[in-house]
Amino acid sequence: MPGKPDVSDDAEDRSGISADRRTFMGTVGAITGASALGGTALADDGDEKTEVGGEGSRTGGDAQNAILVIPDGAGQAHISGARYLKAYQEDSEAFPENVTPDGTTLNVDRADRIGGMSTQPDEPELLITDSGAAGTAMATGTKGYNGVIGGIGSEDDYTPVGTVLEAAHEAGMATGLVTTTRITHATPAAFATHVPDRGMEDEIARQYVENGNVDVLLGSGKRHFDPEERDDGEDMLARAEEQGYHVVETEAELADADDGKLLGLFGSESDRSAHMSYYVDREYVDDTDEPGLVEMTEKAIEVLSDCENGFFLMVESGRVDHQGHSHDNTITHEQLECDEAFGTVLDYAEDDDTPETFAMQVADHETGGMSLGWDAYDMDWAAIDEIRASLEHLDYAIEEAGYDRGATVDVVEAHTGLELTEGEIIDIVGGDLTNVLNKRTQMGWSSDSHTGEEVPSYASGPGAEHFGQYFDNTDVSVGIADALGLEFEPGREIDYEIRN
Ligand code: ZN
Ligand code: MG
Numbered sequence: 001m002p003g004k005p006d007v008s009d010d011a012e013d014r015s016g017i018s019a020d021r022r023t024f025m026g027t028v029g030a031i032t033g034a035s036a037l038g039g040t041a042l043a044d045d046g047d048e049k050t051e052v053g054g055e056g057s058r059t060g061g062d063a064q065n066a067i068l069v070i071p072d073g074a075g076q077a078h079i080s081g082a083r084y085l086k087a088y089q090e091d092s093e094a095f096p097e098n099v100t101p102d103g104t105t106l107n108v109d110r111a112d113r114i115g116g117m118s119t120q121p122d123e124p125e126l127l128i129t130d131s132g133a134a135g136t137a138m139a140t141g142t143k144g145y146n147g148v149i150g151g152i153g154s155e156d157d158y159t160p161v162g163t164v165l166e167a168a169h170e171a172g173m174a175t176g177l178v179t180t181t182r183i184t185h186a187t188p189a190a191f192a193t194h195v196p197d198r199g200m201e202d203e204i205a206r207q208y209v210e211n212g213n214v215d216v217l218l219g220s221g222k223r224h225f226d227p228e229e230r231d232d233g234e235d236m237l238a239r240a241e242e243q244g245y246h247v248v249e250t251e252a253e254l255a256d257a258d259d260g261k262l263l264g265l266f267g268s269e270s271d272r273s274a275h276m277s278y279y280v281d282r283e284y285v286d287d288t289d290e291p292g293l294v295e296m297t298e299k300a301i302e303v304l305s306d307c308e309n310g311f312f313l314m315v316e317s318g319r320v321d322h323q324g325h326s327h328d329n330t331i332t333h334e335q336l337e338c339d340e341a342f343g344t345v346l347d348y349a350e351d352d353d354t355p356e357t358f359a360m361q362v363a364d365h366e367t368g369g370m371s372l373g374w375d376a377y378d379m380d381w382a383a384i385d386e387i388r389a390s391l392e393h394l395d396y397a398i399e400e401a402g403y404d405r406g407a408t409v410d411v412v413e414a415h416t417g418l419e420l421t422e423g424e425i426i427d428i429v430g431g432d433l434t435n436v437l438n439k440r441t442q443m444g445w446s447s448d449s450h451t452g453e454e455v456p457s458y459a460s461g462p463g464a465e466h467f468g469q470y471f472d473n474t475d476v477s478v479g480i481a482d483a484l485g486l487e488f489e490p491g492r493e494i495d496y497e498i499r500n
């Protein structure tokens with residue numbers, strides 16, 4: 001990573017000094033004690049900043065850092081789709097002959113090991129997971145039920161269990177969560193909070209802030225921190241500042257942020273979903289001041305790499321899943337952005353001047369039963385490349401136009417590059433834009449929800465050897481903890497305060 005000092009060459013050198021100072025916080029130290037853990041120092045501009053990292057001191061593993069990238073809902077077709085889109089964009093003349101290992105490559109191709117992960121939850125007779133159970137399994141090393149965050153049992157009989165992120169914090173490492181969804185959404189929440197139901201997003205926000213054990217939190221979802229919008233009226237924005245977080249809300253503020261604890265809550269208040277924008281809307285449609293996933297990833301690494309004990313970072317491309325649910329062709333653009341973020345991670349991990357870093361990309365499950373091909377042998381990748389607004393954006397624009405025929409045609413043609421046929425116009429005005437676009441591109445979908453297929457994984461650096469085969473989602477945190485040399489017991493039950 002350019003411009004970052006080498007914080008360490010050798011984890012063992014640093015660890016010797018303070019083996020006896022080691023304070024594993026045990027179970028709930030994190031709740032009440034964590035706010036005091038970060039030290040303070042003066043930033044370059046003279047402002048007080050809160051340093052990242054916990055107060056423990058690692059003995060160190062083979063890897064100094066670990067970065068886990070999760071494209072939520074990405075199966076093999078999503079990866080292939082990103083590859084074909086990139087190949088088309090790089091050289092449309094050579095396409096599709098350039099879709100070979102000698103042609104266009106993705107960043108996932110740089111990984112040392114490729115494997116496949118099973119994703120089923122702890123649900124009798126169910127093979128298919130939601131993101132809560134999936135994130136929980138990946139973060140805690142033990143399986144939970146659908147809808148759970150950071151625990152096991154059932155909604156009525158819930159037991160919180162510790163996560164690999166918490167273990168990293170307790171060992172003195174810096175930690176971070178980055179996502180394009182609300183930061184209170186299931187995947188990031190499963191790494192650092194504990195609630196029986198993923199819908200308890202106000203409480204998830206409160207836990208992040210009160211625990212203070214995630215140094216960098218970047219995503220959306222200000223509504224769950226804002227006293228005006230929280231059910232309990234508590235001001236989690238002010239509380240976050242008291243806890244040493246610098247709160248930023250725009251791309252420019254993120255770029256300007258000094259090192260130290262950081263809470264980024266992006267996306268305008270008028271956002272329909274309160275998630276960040278889809279990649280295509282952010283890039284081509286909306287006049288947005290949101291950062292992209294790559295910029296958030298770069299900033300998180302820059303801040304977290306200040307910690308001499310190393311860092312754990314989870315980066316989620318969280319809206320791939322949403323586009324799988326809605327059968328949106330621009331899922332390929334979203335997945336390609338995720339691949340760029342993974343490239344940023346690998347650039348850091350592979351740099352000779354940075355410490356040994358484990359890096360991995362793996363989804364939590366597949367969404368949509370996406371297929372490359374519907375009922376013909378040829379797909380239209382020129383059309384897929386040209387569709388540069390999300391279905392969500394187009395649907396709202398059509399609705400805003402009152403399904404007026406002329407306005408609808410204008411909106412769709414302007415954002416897709418298509419010349420619509422009479423039949424297509426009738427279908428679109430009748431509310432069937434999704435089908436029209438998929439028929440054009442020949443992208444196929446077999447589910448409105450998640451599917452049970454195993455998902456592809458890509459791992460590099462020390463610890464990658466755990467992921468070069470077929471493995472289970474509960475193996476992710478165990479392998480990461482091993483690479484980092486963390487004390488980590490999968491499924492360790494913890495005492496924990498949960499409010500409503
Ligand atoms: Zn998911
Ligand atoms: Mg997610």
Ligand code: ZN
Pocket residue numbers: 073131321322325367450
């Ligand atoms: Zn989903």
